Amino acid sequence: MNEDEYRFTLDRREFLKLVGSGIVVFFTTGDPFALPQRRGRGYPEDFNAYLRIGEDGRVTCFTGKIEMGQGIHTSLAQMLAEELDVPLDSVDMVMGDTDLCMYDSGTFGSRSTKYFGPPLRQAAAEARAILIQLASEQLRVDQRNLVAKEGVIFHQQNPQKKISYAQLAQGQKIERHLEEKPLIKPYQKHTISGRPTDRMDARQKVTGEAKFAGDIRLPGMLHAKILRPPAHGATIKGVDVSAAKEIEGVKIIQDEDLIAVLHKHPDMAEKALELIKAQFEPSGSKLDNQNIFRHLKDSAPEGDVVTEKGNLEDGKRLSAKTFEKTYYNHYVAHAPSEPHTALANIEENKATVWASTQSPFRAQAEVAQVLGFPQEKVRVITLFVGCGFGGKNQGYQIVEAARLAKLTGKPVQVAWSRKEEFFYDSFRPAAVIDIKSGLDGSNKIVFWEYHNYFAGDRSSQPFYDIPHLKVLSMGGWGGRSGGRSVHPFGTGAWRGPGSNTNVFAMESQVDVMAEAAAMDPLEFRLHNLKDERMKRVLIAAAKKFGKSFSRTPSGKGYGLTCTDYLGTYLATIAEVDVNKNNGKVQVKRVVCAQDTGEVINPEGVRMQIEGCITMGLGYSFTEEIRFSNGRILDENFDTYEIPRFSWTPQIETVLVDNPEMPPQGCGEPAITSMGAVIANAVYDAVGKRMFTLPITPDQILKALS
């Protein structure tokens, strides 16, 4: 069907009616990715978020962004409260509800604070200006003599003369559209933004009251379990559901490709599913972990030039020493704590879907399409999301729940099991990086040729001062960039997409050259950097680390990296112990210095850095999806090991002060250095370089023998 048939013109007046009374300011996010890509999608295009000061004085921010642990629920509220001069606890965030919030393409790429924060501030400043104007009229005081503080406006000289935001909002229905960019407070005047602030969602989360998509209970709801193929590419030949039918209360749906059992209890649905007998034609895939890298190189599309400077032949000629290495990483799963879940309910031709998703509006469009409903007849509600990391940008469970709700006429929950989660994940792609590089007689990097197969190009642009370089990207992490047909299963963005692989390759290669230059890793990097901001984070990290580097391998087990992740600069240092008998590595300490521009919530930034470091140990040491002939061999956390308490090193974070720079992202940067910093530290410890992620004990023992 033509997509045009699903278009509708959202009646703007209807929408404004929903918003309710009070003082409302509409505004537009600064993120070009967040807006509808085509006109006529049916959303107002002149704004995509708004805030409201209600008659009770409470301030609500409505945004299509979602909270999955990264903490924007708190940091965005801080930005709003600061600019509006209200107490932080008077702010409510309404997130990811497609009826109440405006279109947003999704929450990913460390973009929320960076792009949504600044216009939110301006909208708050506009609201404050409206309130001051209203107060001036009501108090009969010149605006210049009025001051706002904690939701109250008062006369500067006569503080008894005052009026609250709640009083001012009474009986009002003021709508303003943010057209001009009002002045916002300089950071020096901030008292809420920039201060370490505890998570505003913590109380709900420690009491068990926080609701995730799977926690909604509706009368008459059914839990669905769906028949899955044993392998990617396997097709169904025959199915016998007769035994499953015997279970009391079970309902069976067979609709084209969808075979599902439903029951009022999820475990009973699962039991019934186990009784279905199905035969499958095996997958034609012959790929596995061993032959995948060869396959990727053979199937690579023609490369795109990511960046180019000087000329490679000149670079080679200038090189006194050249280095040629290949780096690999395996497929990695998102493994979110909360598996993909959705509950769909259809009443009077309107579908309501509670979904664990990073992209509620994408989900809305997909549900509308599969049900044949206009988009305004689909409401997607996003509650708290239990991890995303890019894995919940898509979710077939949402469409499955919607189809089953339509077929059964009941509310239906589809909650993936851990096995389904590992099967249908959009994995971080396996990738190969070939690097040729060269040093001149003064140990400057003068030549850099970088061929990237399927990692994606993010963080592949060298930030070192290199006169002759070329970076090619052959296939990326997602569908658009040509990876889909090549990988044996779905791939997609994984926290810091592309960058984890690129930083691993690039910063390993830099260490190789540092050793050849007879310089220590810090000295060599500073020698080859012109970027003062990068030097500053390196020095900040080294100062915090407090121990001196030596030319590798020193036996000390110190590793160093630096990187630029979409404008956030960071340097990471790790100290490791390698057990040469069993190949096991214990990370003792990790220091990370990060310059993320203006910091909104220092506590939140530290939490993200710590989380990135901890999670990053997984892809550094153990995380690798094993597969064969379309089957995913890792189905749970017994064989797919993720970081645990005992892995956790001492973690120290340094927030490099840079408040003049607008806030940058912080949910992903620190994870992107982890593979590299571990590889470099292991090399420093044992004198053997690991070229493949994850760095398993087997790889280490093999290198040592």
Added chain:
Amino acid sequence: MGITMEKNFRFKLNGKTINVISSPDRMLLWVLRSDLELTGTKYSCGEGFCGACTVLVDNEPVLSCQFPLKEVEGKEVMTIEGLGKNGKLHPLQDAFMQHNALQCGYCTPGMLLGAYAMLLKNPEPSTKDIVETMEGNLCRCGSYTRIIQAIQTAARMMRGERP
């Protein structure tokens, strides 16, 4: 067909005696979440590898996704909904908030109950004790260091010391 006859089970849940009529082999996790609509206890791996579904049975931590209903007969079950008393948070909950020892919050109920069970037996745990006892509880967001600090703070609060 693989499902045994339903029976009545009587046990204490968060201090109140209740009756559940169901099949004895059903796992406690689903009885809690589906039959009793107590959704604070989370499903994450379903096979006992992650600790997200941890609840207490007679003050012992159990993985409710692996714990059959018949085993709770006559016993006392405590879930996250029963950790605070009379609207007041338990010191562990306070300490988790104070240390921001959570991000997405999905593993948090299991973490809190695992920690509570540990502190009942060992009111003064060392970092090593905490790591060893909590090793089976996974946090994908990577809040482990803060959780360790929060447990130590809570332990001090519970011993009547200054946090």
